[in-house]
Amino acid sequence: MANLGYIQVTRECNQECRFCSNPATDKNISLKEAKKYINLYAAKGYDGVLLTGGEPTLHSDLEQIITYAVKKGIHCRIITNAQKTSNFKYLNSLVHSGLHHMMISIYSHRDEIQGFLTNNKDSLLNIKKTLRNANKLNITVDVITVINKYNAGHLTDIVRWITKDFVFIRHFIWNNLDPFMNRASKNRDTIPHLNDFELELNNAMSFLHGCGRTFRVERVPLCYMSGFEHCSTETRKIVKQEERSIFFLDEKGYVTQKGRRGFLGYSKAECCRVCSLNEICAGLYAAGKYYAFAELYPLFISREDIINKVNGYGKD
Numbered sequence: 001m002a003n004l005g006y007i008q009v010t011r012e013c014n015q016e017c018r019f020c021s022n023p024a025t026d027k028n029i030s031l032k033e034a035k036k037y038i039n040l041y042a043a044k045g046y047d048g049v050l051l052t053g054g055e056p057t058l059h060s061d062l063e064q065i066i067t068y069a070v071k072k073g074i075h076c077r078i079i080t081n082a083q084k085t086s087n088f089k090y091l092n093s094l095v096h097s098g099l100h101h102m103m104i105s106i107y108s109h110r111d112e113i114q115g116f117l118t119n120n121k122d123s124l125l126n127i128k129k130t131l132r133n134a135n136k137l138n139i140t141v142d143v144i145t146v147i148n149k150y151n152a153g154h155l156t157d158i159v160r161w162i163t164k165d166f167v168f169i170r171h172f173i174w175n176n177l178d179p180f181m182n183r184a185s186k187n188r189d190t191i192p193h194l195n196d197f198e199l200e201l202n203n204a205m206s207f208l209h210g211c212g213r214t215f216r217v218e219r220v221p222l223c224y225m226s227g228f229e230h231c232s233t234e235t236r237k238i239v240k241q242e243e244r245s246i247f248f249l250d251e252k253g254y255v256t257q258k259g260r261r262g263f264l265g266y267s268k269a270e271c272c273r274v275c276s277l278n279e280i281c282a283g284l285y286a287a288g289k290y291y292a293f294a295e296l297y298p299l300f301i302s303r304e305d306i307i308n309k310v311n312g313y314g315k316d
Helices: 029-044 062-069 088-097 113-116 125-138 155-165 183-186 194-211 231-242 268-274 305-314
Strands: 004-006 048-052 075-080 100-105 139-149 171-176 213-219 243-247 252-259
Touching: 004 029, 004 155, 029 048, 029 062, 029 243, 048 062, 062 075, 062 088, 075 125, 075 243, 088 243, 100 125, 139 155, 155 171, 155 194, 155 231, 194 213, 231 305
Parallel strands: 004 048, 004 243, 048 075, 075 100, 100 139, 139 171, 171 213
Antiparallel strands: 243 252
16 A cells, blocks of 8 residues: 655646646745655655645755655655756756656657647657656656547557657556646647547557556546556555545645545446446546536446455556
8 A cells, every 4th residue: 555645846837738737826835844744744654755736846945855855764756747857967966866756747749749738849859858867867757648638549659659769667647637627627628538538548558568567547437447447546545545645735735535535526427326346436527517427337347356456456
């Protein structure tokens, strides 16, 4: 079981993603407050702390925050768009501070789509530079991809490209788009239907499974994860009673989620009541407003088989 703490260190950003769930503001956490939450997570015995944003590399005290987390004996990662880290000297400075793991957002291997979605024509170029830098510096990297209308048809091509050109990357995370936040709600062209990506996501998961990579999927109900239900982040939280604590730089403040609790914004259709996986499925995020209840359907497969896979599968 992996219990993790998140700290939103800044709401500044150097991209303008069309579906950003935490749009830029001028808010930054102080070094003193960041240390307070690191102390809290260390006291709770958490397995790691994830520094996020906005774009965490824009925080002036990022190196000191990382150093303090390492000093407290807690594994530290950053979730980044990989623009500033394209500078080898800067990334090297983070490594000297104690950073050894990055989670990088990549939406497409096609320059025009990555550039369009981020409003940054150099986005993919800088990501490639960062990945080469990370490999030289022996940093482990996970790839995070937000599933949206513009990449729903080529998710497999993205992971094929990454595993071919950057073989050191071993773990992938897909997040179905969060349409509640103001960027996505203003750019509704980015919001996919579940059936836009169902087959492509399954193909991508099958490919990664076949070449020995691990992966997780968030905000996708189990009826759209055929054969890979045990890779649902929400299902793993429910089964393993994993805990997540998050400090937000907005009105949400400090939030703790554990097991079934904390799935705000998720709901289920009437048909879910008869689904054999109902007890271990979080349901559909943003159902009834941005995603349709009619897209859900019940499954009649072994819940115990999936629970056993969760308890014995892959990377936490």
